[in-house]
Amino acid sequence: MAVFTPVSLDDLSSWITQFDLGKALAIKGISSGIENSNFFITTERGEYVLTVFEKLTFEQLPFYLNLMRHLAEGGVSVPAPIANRKGSIINELHGKPASIVTKLAGHCELAPQPVHCAAVGAMLACMHMAAEDFEIRQPNLRGIAWWNETMPVVMPHLSDNDKQLLTTEMAFQNAFAASDVFKELPNGPIHADLFRNNVMFDGDQLTGFFDFYFAGCDTWLFDVAVTVNDWCIDIESGELDQARVRAMLDAYHEIRPFTAEEQIAWQPMLRASALRFWLSRLYDFHMPRDAEMLTAHDPAHFERILRLRIEHTAPALFTTAG
Template identity: 70%
Template sequence: MAVFTAVSLDDLSQWIKQFPLGRALALQGISSGIDNSNFFLTTERGEFVLTIFENLGIKQLPFYVQLMRHLAERGIPVPAPVPNADGELVVTLQGKPAIIVSRLSGASQMDPQPVHCAEVGRMLARMHLAGQDFEMTQPNLRGLDWVGATAPQVLPFLSEAEAALLRTEVAFQSEFAATAGYAALARGPVHADLFRNNVMFEGERLTGCFDFYFAGVDTWLFDVAVTVNDWCIDLATGALDEARVRALLDAYHGARPFTPEERTAWQPLLRAAALRFWLSRLYDFHLPRAAELLTPHDPTHFERILRERIERTAPELPV
């Protein structure tokens, strides 16, 4: 989340009349993240979040927006999109598609303990199960095809050691994705970006998760790997904390048991999740876009995580 497109209360004064929210009273840009323009929006009817999409095409948006609505209707704590008077969820603002969603209560838990990780694991399993009957489909747009297309763009900026690691891991993941074991993995809609700053807590109680704009259909195990690689690590080294890993995996397994195929694929998928975010951060760091508020992420963080996953075996999935 960042602010690429500036918006003022005056800009909203007429636009917001199409929504059942009353007048816009306050608007504050959100600086975290780097993909869309996001604002906390206060209206006469309450607190909301306004998102202006900077990169996603209009044909891609229905998947994300309808997925959030689908999950919210099934009791998953996610932001609920607000329709306008015509029932539309995505409406143009400043020449770009925009959406208003409900604002979750609580705050991000940036120092998670096992109890928080268990809450996240349980919620993630419930989310996967709730998405099974979601009829729309869209591939993970940061999946292996994207990896193959993006890696050559960042290679010229890398050191010899970094380039060797990137080439080797892309080849490893391509080979693994061609196996029968990978093809047998359970699939469905995934969040694909369930980091600490995308989940809200009040104390030890999880109140919701948000930022579904990297969602797509992929293996559920990839979603678990992305989540473990953020929630269950020592940030300084990228090493996994076994107590937090066990808490998250056991809670997930209690709601949606892991399959034998997933247990076999666990170590490679942890590497795939690390590669995806190392590559995206390399791209954003070396080929940045202009933004009014921009917080670029350090690519070396996920390089450390990827090397850790290659060199050390992670705790296994529960049986």
């Protein structure tokens, strides 16, 4: 969500005439994130979010945008893509694919309490179930195949200790992905990046999930692990907060009960989630791209989390009584 492709109000004013949104009144770049160019825009009809896609192609984008449309129509609170007068939700701007979606109300909750974690867990379960019948299938592009491709790229930049950690964990994850337990894990479309800054709240009321542009088909448990590893930790240490973990998992489990195989896979999946984001942050840190307002995330954060998930047993996914 950094700005790689600047868009002026004049640019927007001419481009937006293909939509029934009235005249463009204002545009403001969004500074957080590192993948796409995002803007808050205001028109005569209201406020929206414009995204210019920097990596995703015209061929890949139907999965993401139609998934958002499918979820919105299924009652899950996510930004809904806006079609132009020809019915297209993917259009070209400055030679790149672009889209407009509705803007969610509220703000990001950056200091979540158990009540917020429970709301996120419940909606995540609803999202997985609502997406189960989504017809387009696209793999998680930042899944294990990408981890194996990225490992040799970042390896020369690591200390000996970090090289050992990465080598050992990749061997573990490759073996786990080939296991019978992994093959039995429920799967389907997942958000894959449901951090605190991708969820909106109005007070304690969850108003929606957004930024689906890392979504793909993978195990639902991986999505839960990604979410727990951000929402339910002490940011400074990376340690799990037991009350927040329990609130999120119990709320999810009440709507979409976890399976016995998921219980076995829980610890490996928490490690997998930490590994995925350690690798992506290493890549972005050591192979930076030019952009307005871009600040790369610190890779050490997820290195700490990965070491903690290896060393310490996480709370059970569900209790036998559940």
